[in-house]
Amino acid sequence: MNIEHRKSSSIGVFDSGVGGLTVLKEIRRVMPHEDLIYLGDTARLPYGTKSPQSIARYACQAAARLREEDIKLLVIACNTASAVALEALQGQLAPLPVIGVVEPGATAAVAARPGAEHLVLATEATVRLGAYSAAITRRDEKASVRELACELLVSLAEEGWVDGSIATDILQRYLAQLAPHERAPDCVILGCTHFPLLRDAIAAVFDEGTAIVDSASTTAEVVRAMLERLKLGNEQHRTGAVRLLATDGASRFARVGGHFLGESLAASNIELVDL
Amino acid sequence: MNIEHRKSSSIGVFDSGVGGLTVLKEIRRVMPHEDLIYLGDTARLPYGTKSPQSIARYACQAAARLREEDIKLLVIACNTASAVALEALQGQLAPLPVIGVVEPGATAAVAARPGAEHLVLATEATVRLGAYSAAITRRDEKASVRELACELLVSLAEEGWVDGSIATDILQRYLAQLAPHERAPDCVILGCTHFPLLRDAIAAVFDEGTAIVDSASTTAEVVRAMLERLKLGNEQHRTGAVRLLATDGASRFARVGGHFLGESLAASNIELVDL
Numbered sequence: 200m201n202i203e204h205r206k207s208s209s210i211g212v213f214d215s216g217v218g219g220l221t222v223l224k225e226i227r228r229v230m231p232h233e234d235l236i237y238l239g240d241t242a243r244l245p246y247g248t249k250s251p252q253s254i255a256r257y258a259c260q261a262a263a264r265l266r267e268e269d270i271k272l273l274v275i276a277c278n279t280a281s282a283v284a285l286e287a288l289q290g291q292l293a294p295l296p297v298i299g300v301v302e303p304g305a306t307a308a309v310a311a312r313p314g315a316e317h318l319v320l321a322t323e324a325t326v327r328l329g330a331y332s333a334a335i336t337r338r339d340e341k342a343s344v345r346e347l348a349c350e351l352l353v354s355l356a357e358e359g360w361v362d363g364s365i366a367t368d369i370l371q372r373y374l375a376q377l378a379p380h381e382r383a384p385d386c387v388i389l390g391c392t393h394f395p396l397l398r399d400a401i402a403a404v405f406d407e408g409t410a411i412v413d414s415a416s417t418t419a420e421v422v423r424a425m426l427e428r429l430k431l432g433n434e435q436h437r438t439g440a441v442r443l444l445a446t447d448g449a450s451r452f453a454r455v456g457g458h459f460l461g462e463s464l465a466a467s468n469i470e471l472v473d474l
Numbered sequence: 475m476n477i478e479h480r481k482s483s484s485i486g487v488f489d490s491g492v493g494g495l496t497v498l499k500e501i502r503r504v505m506p507h508e509d510l511i512y513l514g515d516t517a518r519l520p521y522g523t524k525s526p527q528s529i530a531r532y533a534c535q536a537a538a539r540l541r542e543e544d545i546k547l548l549v550i551a552c553n554t555a556s557a558v559a560l561e562a563l564q565g566q567l568a569p570l571p572v573i574g575v576v577e578p579g580a581t582a583a584v585a586a587r588p589g590a591e592h593l594v595l596a597t598e599a600t601v602r603l604g605a606y607s608a609a610i611t612r613r614d615e616k617a618s619v620r621e622l623a624c625e626l627l628v629s630l631a632e633e634g635w636v637d638g639s640i641a642t643d644i645l646q647r648y649l650a651q652l653a654p655h656e657r658a659p660d661c662v663i664l665g666c667t668h669f670p671l672l673r674d675a676i677a678a679v680f681d682e683g684t685a686i687v688d689s690a691s692t693t694a695e696v697v698r699a700m701l702e703r704l705k706l707g708n709e710q711h712r713t714g715a716v717r718l719l720a721t722d723g724a725s726r727f728a729r730v731g732g733h734f735l736g737e738s739l740a741a742s743n744i745e746l747v748d749l
Contacts, residue, residue: 241524242518242524242528243517243518244523248519248632248723248726249516249517249722249723250722250723253517253722253723323726350629350632350633351626351629351630351633351635353629354625354626354628354629355626357523357625358625358626360626360647364643365640365643365644365647368639368640368643369640372635372640447524447525447528448523448524448525448528451523451598
């Protein structure tokens with residue numbers, strides 16, 4: 200593969216479902232000239248309640264499928280898959296660069312509030328692995344990190360019920376599991392790509408001035424910097440194309456995914472693939 | 475296989491996850507002398523948001539796995555799989571009897587309120603297929619049926635948040651999607667095996683006197699009658715054994731499944747299998 204060919208290749212983006220479209224949206228905003236190909240493993244979502252072994256197997260199959268599309272870089276736009284399988288995927292795809300969302304999310308949190316108390320809202324599997332705690336304390340030894348599994352927020356975001364009292368009540372009930380001093384963190388990390396949809400509802404249950412951080416924009420910046428360093432950026436005077444692949448349910452993908460991408464999608468634009 | 479051998483074989487029970495344990499519990503109550511083997515396809519749950527093609531493929535793989543255990547009858551303890559794949563599974567396993575939960579649920583609803591207005595609460599896939607509407611109107615041409623997808627109730631039951639204002643508010647928000655006259659049905663059918671856990675919360679949002687019907691007990695009665703007719707019932711002066719199989723996450727299966735079975739489970743009692 201020559202270098203020109205690789206410059207014009209697509210950036211691959213993988214998620215368990217539609218949540219990663221929040222990351223795709225940021226990548227497109229930062230690099231509108233790049234072609235993007237997104238794969239949502241909707242046949243096997245959610246990953247957040249599955250075992251590490253299954254998650255790693257699913258992620259490797261998805262990555263293999265995207266490699267067939269001759270991508271130049273892979274983004275794991277799923278916190279759970281990033282927490283479980285980033286190293287395995289880097290090994291599998293080398294020398295292709297693979298970027299997860301946990302490390303950029305940790306970078307963003309530490310930049311927003313150095314030496315702070317962080318609260319990570321995430322899925323059960325992400326919390327169990329403690330990937331955010333490790334990534335944050337590696338960057339900032341004065342930081343403290345508490346992770347909280349908030350599984351219901353995933354379904355809530357998928358249902359599109361992103362504001363109102365139901366979202367607030369669910370959040371308050373999860374927060375009630377914390378010790379009182381843990382309920383007023385300096386920084387809240389949206390450790391699941393579904394949660395940016397609930398940003399306003401989440402911000403409302405914390406003190407004013409609490410930083411609310413998600414990994415989408417930081418991940419897009421990391422991708423841009425990586426492509427620049429590897430001299431793999433595409434021509435800038437063009438508009439990139441976006442392809443959307445899913446392993447199941449094109450009509451649901453289009454309907455729910457539209458919320459996440461912030462624009463309406465047609466089922467006919469979703470390509471179904473088998474893994 | 476001789477008849478004695480088949481009498482002592484187990485009853486197989488299949489579900490996408492732990493919800494079908496509500497059906498297993500009823501079968502055990504009605505036939506405590508029978509051996510039961512349960513398979514929860516936790517690696518691929520939930521089925522409720524997946525396409526009919528995927529659901530049918532998963533159900534056939536699970537049924538094939540249970541047939542290896544030399545079962546004498548298979549119960550599809552998942553409304554979505556029953557709605558999508560009952561006929562396919564009956565074809566695949568013939569002459570082994572296969573019983574779904576939709577038909578017994580419809581029988582129970584029609585018996586509870588003849589000629590009535592029924593409201594079915596179910597998953598997206600079950601509603602899309604209209605299996606309850608077909609099964610009820612086939613039994614009672616004067617009945618009318620409205621089906622309502624309530625996806626969030628599945629996560630709510632799995633989280634164990636089965637009472638309190640969050641459950642009520644979520645139900646009210648779903649009911650607000652109905653026309654005013656549809657919000658006061660004569661009979662509410664719990665068309666997902668997760669929903670019996672929410673029975674009290676569901677009953678509370680409807681008029682007093684509304685029948686609340688689930689298919690678990692009727693399904694157990696249909697199984698008992700079928701075994702009797704086929705002379706396949708086991709000896710009654712014994713206590714049956716229960717084996718629990720899952721395709722992923724033994725510890726989560728034990729923790730969440732305990733709510734559904736109504737007794738505590740240990741992860742070490744769950745056998746992990748690959749489909």
